[in-house]
Structures are given as structure tokens and as C-alpha cells.
Amino acid sequence: MLCDHCKERDAVIQVMQIVDKGPVKHNLCERCAAEKGFETTVSAPKSSLVEFLMPMQKALATSPSEIGRCSSCGSTLRDFQRTGRLGCAHCYASFETSLRDLLRRVHGNHRHVGKRYVTPEEAPEHAAVGLIDLRDRLRRAVENEQFELAAELRDRIRVLE
Amino acid sequence: MTIDLSLLPDGGVSWLDASGENADIVISTRIRLARNVAGYPFAGRARDGERLRILASVREAVHDAPAMREMQLVRVDELEGEDRRLLHERHLVSKELAGLDPQHPVRSGAAVFLGDGLGVMVNEEDHLRVQAMRSGFSLAAAFAAVEQADSDLGTRVPFAYHDEFGFLTSCPTNTGTGMRASVLIHLPGLVLTKEISKVLAGLQHVGLTYRGLYGEGSEVVGNFFQISNQTTLGRSEEELLEDLSRVVRLLIQREEEARRVLLRDAGYIIEDKLWRAYGTLRYARSLSFDEAMNFLSGVRLAVGLKLMAGLSVYTLNKLLIFSQSAHLSYAEGRALSESESNLVRARFVREALAAEAGTAG
Numbered sequence: 001m002l003c004d005h006c007k008e009r010d011a012v013i014q015v016m017q018i019v020d021k022g023p024v025k026h027n028l029c030e031r032c033a034a035e036k037g038f039e040t041t042v043s044a045p046k047s048s049l050v051e052f053l054m055p056m057q058k059a060l061a062t063s064p065s066e067i068g069r070c071s072s073c074g075s076t077l078r079d080f081q082r083t084g085r086l087g088c089a090h091c092y093a094s095f096e097t098s099l100r101d102l103l104r105r106v107h108g109n110h111r112h113v114g115k116r117y118v119t120p121e122e123a124p125e126h127a128a129v130g131l132i133d134l135r136d137r138l139r140r141a142v143e144n145e146q147f148e149l150a151a152e153l154r155d156r157i158r159v160l161e
Numbered sequence: 162m163t164i165d166l167s168l169l170p171d172g173g174v175s176w177l178d179a180s181g182e183n184a185d186i187v188i189s190t191r192i193r194l195a196r197n198v199a200g201y202p203f204a205g206r207a208r209d210g211e212r213l214r215i216l217a218s219v220r221e222a223v224h225d226a227p228a229m230r231e232m233q234l235v236r237v238d239e240l241e242g243e244d245r246r247l248l249h250e251r252h253l254v255s256k257e258l259a260g261l262d263p264q265h266p267v268r269s270g271a272a273v274f275l276g277d278g279l280g281v282m283v284n285e286e287d288h289l290r291v292q293a294m295r296s297g298f299s300l301a302a303a304f305a306a307v308e309q310a311d312s313d314l315g316t317r318v319p320f321a322y323h324d325e326f327g328f329l330t331s332c333p334t335n336t337g338t339g340m341r342a343s344v345l346i347h348l349p350g351l352v353l354t355k356e357i358s359k360v361l362a363g364l365q366h367v368g369l370t371y372r373g374l375y376g377e378g379s380e381v382v383g384n385f386f387q388i389s390n391q392t393t394l395g396r397s398e399e400e401l402l403e404d405l406s407r408v409v410r411l412l413i414q415r416e417e418e419a420r421r422v423l424l425r426d427a428g429y430i431i432e433d434k435l436w437r438a439y440g441t442l443r444y445a446r447s448l449s450f451d452e453a454m455n456f457l458s459g460v461r462l463a464v465g466l467k468l469m470a471g472l473s474v475y476t477l478n479k480l481l482i483f484s485q486s487a488h489l490s491y492a493e494g495r496a497l498s499e500s501e502s503n504l505v506r507a508r509f510v511r512e513a514l515a516a517e518a519g520t521a522g
Contacts, residue, residue, distance in 0.1 A: 073202045085286065088202040089321035089329040092336075102333055103326065108368075109395020112327025114338040115308075119199070119319045137397060149399050152301075 003029035070094040131160050164235065164244045166251070166491075173253050174482060175278050179474040181297020185465045186413050188345040188385070188478060191252075192303045192402075193292035194311050195330045195339035197321040203331040204268065204284045212270030212284045219283050222317035223274050229313055232276040238269050243496065246487035248273070252294070258285045279306055281314070286331045287339075289314065298409060300342060300402050308398075327394060337394030342402055343372075344409050349384040349462045350419030351412075353431075360415065361386075368392050369408055383454030383481075388412070420466060435463035443514050447500075448507040453484050472517050480513055 003011045004027050011027035069076050075087030077095055086092070092099055103110040116133045134157050141150040166172050176189045197203060198218065201211050223229045237245060237258055245259040245267060253275060260267025274281040282290040291314065293306035321329040327337040335341070351357040361371055370391040373382060388409060390401045423431050438459030442448070448456075461477050463469040482488065489505045490497045497505060 073206055075206065083205070085205050085331045086203060086333070087206040089197060089199060089323075092323055092326055092329050099326075099333060103336060103394055106334060107337065107392040107394035109392075111325055112323075112337045112394060114327060114340070114397040114401075115311075117315060117320055117322040117328065119322070120316055121319070137399065140397070141399065144400070144403075146399070146403055149403065153399075 001027055003027065003032050005029075005032040068094075131157065134160065164240060164247065166247070173251055173275055173280075174479070176252075176294035176296050177475065177478040177482060178296050179478055181295055181299045181302075183413055184297040184474055185461075186347055186416055187298040187409070188347060188481070190295045190297070190299045190303045190342070190344050191292060192300070192307045192340065192342040193290050194307055194328075195287040195335045195341075196289040196291065196311070196315070196328060197330065198288045199319040199321045201288065204270075204286060204288055205331060207284075209269040212268060215288050216270045216272055216283050218318050219274075219281065219289065219314070222314050223281065225317055226313035228309060229274070229276065229279075229281075232274040232279070232281070235273050235275060237271040237273055238267050240267075243487055243490060247491050250485040250487050251482060253280055254282055255285055255290070258282050258290075278303075279310055281310065287335070298344060298413070300344070300406050304342070304398065304402060335393050337392075338396075338398050338401065340393055340398055340401060341389050342405050343387045343389035344405065345385060345387050346409065346412060346416075347383075347385055347458065347461060348412065348416050349458050350416045350423060352384045353423055354419045356415070356419060360412065364388065364408070365391070367408055368404060382451050383458040385454075385458070385481075420462070424466060431466075432463075432468055435459045435466075435468060439463065439469065439514075442510050443518070444511065445507045447503040448484075448510060449503055450485060450506070453506055453510060454481070457481065472514070476513060476517055480510060484509055 001011045003009050006029060009029035009031065012030055013028045013033045014025060070087055070091045071094060072090035073087035075091060077098060080086055080091070080095075100110045116130075118130075134153055138150055138153040138157065141147075141153055176191075179185075181187070181190070198215050201207055201215055204212060204215075207215070220234065223232055223234075235248070237248065237254060237260075240248075242261075245254070246261060248254045249256055249259040249261060254273050256262065257265065258267075258271050258273065260271065268284055270284040272283045274283070278294050280290075280292045280294075282292070291307055291310050293303040293310070295303040295306075323329055328339040330336050330339055348357060348360075351360055364371055368391050369388055372387045372389070373385070388405070390405055393401070396404075438456040442453070442456045442460060457477060457480055460469065460472065461474070464472050464474060464477065483492070484506050486497065486499075486502045489502055489509065492509070493505060
């Protein structure tokens with residue numbers, strides 16, 4: 001069967017459109033279907049990670065001081081480029097400049113503003129730090145007019161106070 | 162070691178029970194936090210002994226935290242392949258932890274602690290993946306649960322954290338909050354009205370992404386989409402959740418509109434199509450998984466449109482999980498070939514629908 005639109009190529013896609021009078025069927029070739037904006041399949045992106053990590057190529061070239069190995073786990077930026085995974089937490093210090101740049105490209109930002117972590121050793125000061133953190137988040141919630149969130153944060157602050 | 166899922170609270174599937182908000186459109190909400198234990202290489206680079214020491218310290222922390230003490234430990238590394246597949250199909254462990262990719266077999270020390278709507282995977286890509294699952298659209302409840310578990314663990318085990326970058330993770334796409342919040346949503350109306358591509362393309366512009374039923378890399382089947390935050394750094398957990406929440410609410414609204422349009426403009430076509438889907442599920446003798454998913458999608462839509470009465474969303478949700486291959490093998494008590502699976506699946510679906518057929522139709 002030929003494509004209803006170009007009448008040249010084989011029709012491979014059947015499109016059912018709902019118009020006022022009811023359903024109308026079109027037989028289209030792949031190119032005409034694409035031109036008319038019909039998606040033939042819906043599938044999950046194959047590997048968003050690869051796209052995400054593309055900027056690494058550039059980042060690698062800019063930091064000669066970081067060519068070498070992580071002093072803690074021994075992995076290199078090249079290992080990261082190959083696997084998409086860092087070797088250990090210390091890699092973030094070993095390759096700080098490159099990673100800051102990468103984080104900025106990937107997330108649009110390199111500064112963490114979420115939950116602040118206090119290690120078990122620092123725990124006694126935990127409540128105080130938690131309170132400062134919550135007040136900070138409350139202020140932002142109010143600024144952004146997220147009132148439900150603000151109410152929830154205010155309740156949590158009251159409990160700590 | 163063979164696994165007995167009946168020991169888990171509600172078999173680990175309380176999130177399927179359709180009790181949450183907008184349960185006819187949103188199947189479930191899941192939030193996970195990626196954490197690493199300070200002082201050890203990440204799981205992919207750690208030695209066997211290091212991973213076992215990590216597991217031991219997490220185990221101690223879980224036993225020490227009153228709210229987590231009842232969680233059940235499953236040593237994934239001691240399970241046969243079929244049992245690992247079962248845990249993955251039930252969304253209790255990731256594909257990576259289950260070691261289902263032939264190139265990345267299961268790691269020693271791979272384990273999961275399971276509680277009601279809560280799970281802690283150990284030695285996944287990150288040492289810890291703390292996750293909470295809830296029925297329907299329930300971001301606040303899921304976040305409260307995962308946040309509590311994170312605090313319980315983080316006060317007992319030192320996490321890798323950086324003042325500027327936040328929680329440090331094996332892959333920089335998770336750095337910062339380490340949080341991925343996802344909502345599993347059924348959008349047949351938007352697919353049928355061909356609006357879905359536009360909608361999905363728009364997600365990227367607001368820092369969100371979509372995947373199939375099984376997360377990263379999985380195909381979309383049965384019009385089920387997992388919508389989640391793409392970025393994890395530079396915004397607080399609450400802000401990320403608010404962004405996701407806003408878009409999901411909009412998606413629900415658009416889906417409801419699409420369904421109204423379909424009923425108005427093509428009522429009899431839709432009704433015929435959906436009843437045919439029901440007929441196939443009710444009487445077919447062999448069903449592949451994708452086929453079953455697509456017909457279930459139709460029946461689910463019919464229930465949402467109130468074209469079919471007497472079928473519960475819970476039953477349809479359970480069919481999504483329990484008609485998968487490893488679950489069928491588990492129920493039959495033996496390994497099944499693909500063609501045997503298709504026969505058993507058809508029988509299982511027939512029986513489940515027949516049990517509720519009294520009022521349908």
C-alpha cells in the first residue's frame with residue numbers, strides 16, 4: 001500500500017485520527033508520518049548517563065594538575081570517563097576542579113543546599129545545626145510562596161525548640 | 162538459600178494497594194536516597210572484605226534504630242538467580258543489586274533490609290540506597306519515611322559528605338541530595354490522543370525525566386511512565402519534590418482531560434477497544450508479558466472511565482507485578498520456559514479476573 005500523503009513510498013504506519021465526524025484512518029510512510037509530527041514509538045531514553053557525562057571530555061583537558069590518581073583509591077579521571085563511576089569519596093577532593101565543573105554542567109549548580117549532614121561524632125551539636133538549617137529552609141519556602149511546605153517546616157522547628 | 166517472600170510485611174507490596182491519592186492514575190511513589198559510608202571505596206571499587214564490613218556496620222545500625230529493628234535482612238549475594246530476579250520484579254531491589262546484567266554479576270555483600278514500605282539496599286552502586294515506597298501519589302509520606310530512615314542510619318554510620326557538594330555518590334548525577342523521587346503514572350489517555358510526546362519532551366525543560374516500569378534503561382510498556390527528578394544538586398529536597406509534585410499534578414489533570422475528550426469524541430471506539438482488551442485477558446490461553454501489560458493498561462483505563470465496574474485497581478496493580486516471569490515460576494514452584502510462562506500467565510490472569518467477574522460487564 002502506498003502512502004496516502006506522498007503516494008510514493010510504502011505506507012508502514014496507520015494513523016487513526018478522531019475528527020468531528022468520527023475516526024479517520026491515514027496510511028503513511030515513515031517520513032510523512034514524521035513530518036506530520038506523529039511519533040511511531042515511545043521508548044525510554046537509551047542512556048541519559050552518557051549524554052550527561054559528555055562534558056567530561058572537555059573537563060578532562062582543562063585541568064592538567066589533576067592528571068594522576070586519587071591518593072586514596074588510586075582511580076584516575078580516565079577510569080571515571082570509562083565507567084561513569086568514581087572510585088571513592090576522596091575522588092571529589094582529588095579531582096575537585098574537574099568535578100565542580102562537571103557538576104555545574106550536569107545539575108546547573110555545584111553547591112548543595114539540601115539537608116546538611118552531621119557525622120555521628122559531631123552529633124551533640126546536631127539539634128542546633130538542624131534548627132539553623134530548618135529556619136533557612138523555612139525562609140526559602142516563604143520566599144517561594146510554598147506555604148504548605150512552610151507550615152510543615154514551622155511545625156518541625158517548634159518541636160526542636 | 163531460597164527466599165520466602167511471605168515473611169515480608171504484605172509481601173513487600175503494600176505500595177500496590179491503591180489506597181493512596183489519585184490511585185486510578187498514579188500507581189505508586191518511590192523516593193530513594195543514595196548514601197556512602199565514609200572511609201571505604203565506593204561499592205564498585207571496594208574489595209569483598211570491605212563490602213562485608215560495610216554490610217556489618219549497616220546491620221548494626223539497623224538493629225540499633227528502634228524504628229528499623231524489625232526490618233528483614235535478605236542476603237542478595239546468597240540467592241539463586243531466579244530469586245534475585247523475583248526481588249527485582251517486585252521492585253524491592255535494583256537490577257544492579259540483583260546482578261542481573263551478565264557483565265555485572267552480583268557482588269559479595271549485596272543485601273537488602275526490607276520493612277513495610279521501606280528498603281535499604283546495601284552495596285549497590287552506592288553503599289546505601291535507602292528507599293520508601295507508597296501507594297498512589299504520596300510524595301510527602303514517602304519523603305517523611307525515607308528521611309526518618311536516613312537520619313536513623315546517618316547518626317549511627319558516618320556518611321561521606323562534602324560541605325560544598327553535599328552527599329558524595331559513586332556517580333556525579335546523584336551528588337548533592339542523593340535523592341531520586343519518582344512517580345509511576347499511567348497515561349493511556351495522553352498516549353491515545355498522541356499528546357504524550359509533547360508532554361514528555363516538556364519534562365526535560367523542568368529538570369525532570371521519564372523512564373519505563375523498571376527505572377533506568379527500561380522500555381515503556383503498557384503506558385506506564387516513571388517520572389522523576391533529573392538533577393540532585395543546587396536545590397533542596399523540598400524544592401525538588403515541589404517541582405515534581407507540580408508537574409505530576411498537571412499530568413494528572415491533562416490525563417483526565419484527554420480521557421474526557423476520548424469518551425466524548427470516540428466513545429464507542431474506545432469502549433469497544435477496552436472491552437476487547439478485557440475479553441482477551443479473560444479468555445486468552447497464552448499471553449506474553451508485553452501483551453498482558455498492554456491489555457491491562459486498557460482495562461485499567463476502562464475502570465478509570467467507569468466503563469467497567471466490579472474490578473478493583475488493587476487487583477490490576479497486583480497483576481502488573483505477579484504476572485511477571487519470575488513471579489510465575491515462584492508460584493509454580495519450578496523454572497518455566499518462555500512459552501510455558503505465557504500459558505501460566507494467561508491462566509493466572511484469567512483466574513484473577515474471573516474471581517472479580519461477578520459484577521464486571
